[in-house]
Amino acid sequence: MSKHVYSFGEGAADGDGKMKDTLGGKGAGLAEMSRAGLPVPPGFTISTEVCNVYFRTGSRVPGEIQKEMLEALGLLERRMGQKLGDAENPLLVSVRSGAKFSMPGMMDTILNLGLNDATLAGLERKSGNPRFARDCYRRFMQMFGNVVLEIPKSEFEHLFEARKKKAGARFDTDLTAKDLDAVIAAYKNLVRRRSGREFPQDALEQLTLARDAVFRSWHNPRAIHYRKMNQIPDNLGTAVNVQAMVFGNLGNTSATGVGFTRNPATGEPEFYGEFLINAQGEDVVAGIRTPQPISELRRAMPGVYDQLREITTMLERHYRDVQDFEFTIEDGKLYMLQTRNGKRTGPAAVRIAVDMVNEKLISREEAVLRVDPQQLDQLLHPLLDPKSRAKLTKIAAGLPASPGAAVGTVVFTADDAVERAAHGPVILVRAETVPDDIHGMEVAKGILTSRGGMTSHAAVVARGMGTPCVAGAGDIEVSERARELSVAAGGKRLVLREGDWLSLDGSTGEVYAGRAATVEPDPSSGALAAFMSWADQFRGAFG
Incomplete structure (x- = not known):
């Protein structure tokens, strides 16, 4: 019988780095890092072939493959000394996509799977941290509700923001355990109302539903659009990576981050990346909070920083290419969650x-x-003409996420970008981009976001497309509903509306109101x- 599920962890792996066709890029990287003895949380990869079988057999996974998955789960439980769904000592896992070719943000991820009302109490007892346990549960409910039950993410976010407002909380981390109990109750009501069922409490059912949803995400509209844009064949399928959770949101000695072994915007040989203290991985790449530069990690956790530099330098030499890596620090201990060849301009x-x-x-x-x-x-992309630029009002400075000059009229949604780009150059302005914006990002001459960092979705996709991008320009306020951006400039409030001209410099992060002339580079x-x-x-x- 051919093999469909490949375990990794504890210095060993069934697969290796050359098996991208079978394991996808993420799974191959995890297998290779495990074999090299790097600190990788154990797990297993369900092969890309199972994705194709799932679609061929009318959206089902055959019994013998399900059995193979359960055997791999049993090995993972033994390695961790924990059990999926066990109220006393629960195993929690992440379920992540991973195709042969990198498709950043285009398919789905679920973290903290295995939480339910019973295992929540177990996690709270084990961690001694009621707030952390509830934070994990509300994150899981939001991701599962969106990815598996297809409830729009915005509906969960609306409930979460309403609670923050009521509690007078500026940041997510300001919410107490009691506040998060209220969020969980509100999420349960939302799931009941929108899906006609209770939030699933059986952990194995959660895992099966999540795996199948990740397979389905191979054919979601944004993934199809991204493949078409990048000439990636439709028949490759995605693997599914199931991995023991490590927690970057345990408190101030925990963190999560994303980085590159060299600057992917300019190519400079500098350690490049970002991290967030007391956060989970999706917070960094989703661009919801603007993270700290990785150089700050040297100050916050010097030992971890040195270990991370050593590991990533070794990975770059091993693969002989720039590596894009993800990591989590749980209570001062470093774990590697991904390595792959980095997208670059x-x-x-x-x-x-x-x-x-x-x-x-x-x-x-x-x-x-x-x-x-x-x-x-x-x-050969044009640059902003310095003389012309000097006559314009500089309204903001963000992070130079993808180089080059962009001059165009402002639009606030991906659909409007597609419509208006037929008549002239446009700049897509968002609080943060989401993977569903890909069609608008493709036609825009430049991208500007008020939140998110150099490794956010907007930045990574823009660099891959060679589109100038300024990210995390925190001085500007973006209102998609009012279709305007506002900023304090020169002592007064300046408002730009849809159709107004904007010039941005993705090499410096500077943003100007008005239409600058451009010059050709040397x-x-x-x-x-x-x-x-x-x-x-x-x-x-x-x-």
Whole structure:
């Protein structure tokens, strides 16, 4: 019988890093890191083939594959000394997608699976932290309710924000255990009202429903659109990674973060990334809170920072490419949750390729083959003309998430971006982008967000597309409903409405009201000149 479920953890793995076709990129990375003895929470990967079987057999997983999954779950329970659904000593898991090719944010993730009314009490007793246990439960209910029961995320967020307002809480972390009890009760009512059923209490049923929902997310509209945009075949399917939870939201000695071994916007050889203290992984990439730069981790937790640098440097050398990694710190202990080749802009791709040749990591031929011709076009993106820019009002400075200049009229939704882009250049302005905005991001000349960081969804997708992006411009207030952005500039309140001109510089993070002129860059300088001379050398060899 062929194998469909691959376990990993405790310095061993059934699969390895070369098995991306079977395990998907995330699963292959987890297997490889486990084999290397890195601190990876144990788990198992259900292969991409099962996704295709699921669709072929009318949305069901055959009994023998279900049996294989339960055997892998049994091994995970033994490794952790915990049991899924056990009220005294509950195992909690994350359920995450992972296709062969990276599709950031396009498919679904569920954290803290295994929580119910009984295991909540067990988690509270074990952790001695009632607030933490309830925070995990409300996060799980929101993700499960959205991904599996298909209740819009905004309905959960509305209830959560209403409670924050009532409690006078500025941040999520200001809510007490009692506040979170009220949130959980409100979420249960919402699930009852919208799905006609109680929130599922059986942990194994939760796992089966979550696995199937992740398979279904392979065919959601945003994933289909992203594959079309990036020429990724529709028949690959996604793997499902089930992994023991580690908690970045246990308190002030816990954190979660995302990073790159080099700057994916410019290619500079600097440790690049962001983290949030007392948070879970989705908080960073979703762009809901603007995180701290990873350099601050050196101050907050120096030992963990040094360990993270050592591990990620080793991973870059092992894969001979820039790594995009995710990590969680639980009570001062570091865990690696993902490594994959990082998406980068055209200028970064050239700089990294040239630097890696100079560092003797790759050959010149490999360097030339690694840079896509479309990425070279990005090096010829126009820049804001300094003279023209000086005449405009600078309204904000955010994070330079993806380089280049963008000048266009303001739009506030992805649908409006598609409609207006047919008549002229547009800048998509959002509080934060979500994966469903992908069609609007594709046509926009630039992207501006008021929340989120350099590793948020907006930033990662914009860099992959070569679209200028300024993220986390906290001075601006964005109202999608009123279709306007407002900001205090020069002692007065400035309001820009849909159709007004905006200029942004994704290389500096600066945002200007009005229409700046642009100038062409000088393509004959630095890394590009070296790269082009190598490309000329090998032109004949590559046909």
